C-alpha cells in the first residue's frame with residue numbers, strides 16, 4: 001500500500017467526549033469517512049461514499065498507537081477507549097491487532113461500536129474477543145425492512161447478521177450492548 005502525506009496527517013484519535021452509555025470516552029476512528037457496509041437512512045454522517053464488505057488495511061497500524069501515546073498522558077480521567085467514528089470499524093483488517101496492543105499498553109476498558117454486519121465472519125468475531133464491551137446495532141429482523149432502513153452493500157442478508165450475533169454471543173464472554181433504533 002502506498003502511504004500519502006494525507007494518510008500521515010489524518011487524526012484518528014478524537015475527544016475525549018462525554019458519552020451517555022460509556023462516560024468519558026476517547027474515540028478511535030480507523031476508517032476513512034463514510035466507508036461502511038451500510039448506508040443507513042438515519043446516518044448522522046450523511047450518505048455512505050464507499051459501500052463495501054471488503055476488509056483491508058487503511059493506514060500503517062503503528063500510526064494509531066503513536067497518536068494514542070501522544071494524547072493519553074494529557075487526559076486525567078477516561079472511562080473508555082472506543083472504536084467508533086464515521087465508518088464501520090470492523091472493515092479495518094488491523095482491528096484485532098489494535099485491540100491486543102491497546103489492551104497490553106493501557107488500563108482503560110476498550111469498547112467497539114459496530115453495525116454488526118461482519119459478525120458472520122469468524123475472523124472478525126475472533127478479533128473482537130479482546131475488547132471489554134461490544135455495542136452492535138440491529139435495526140431490523142426482516143430482509144425487506146433491513147434493505148429499506150439500512151440500504152446494505154450487496155451480499156448482506158439480515159439472517160446471516162443475526163446468526164453472526166448469536167455465534168458471537170456464544171464465543172465472547174464480555175458484555176454485548178445491542179443497540180436498536182426505533183423508526184416510525
Ligand code: SF4
Pocket residue numbers: 036037038039040042043044045048085086087088115
Ligand atoms: S452503520 Fe453507522 S456509519 Fe454506517 S451508515 Fe449506518 S449509521 Fe452510518
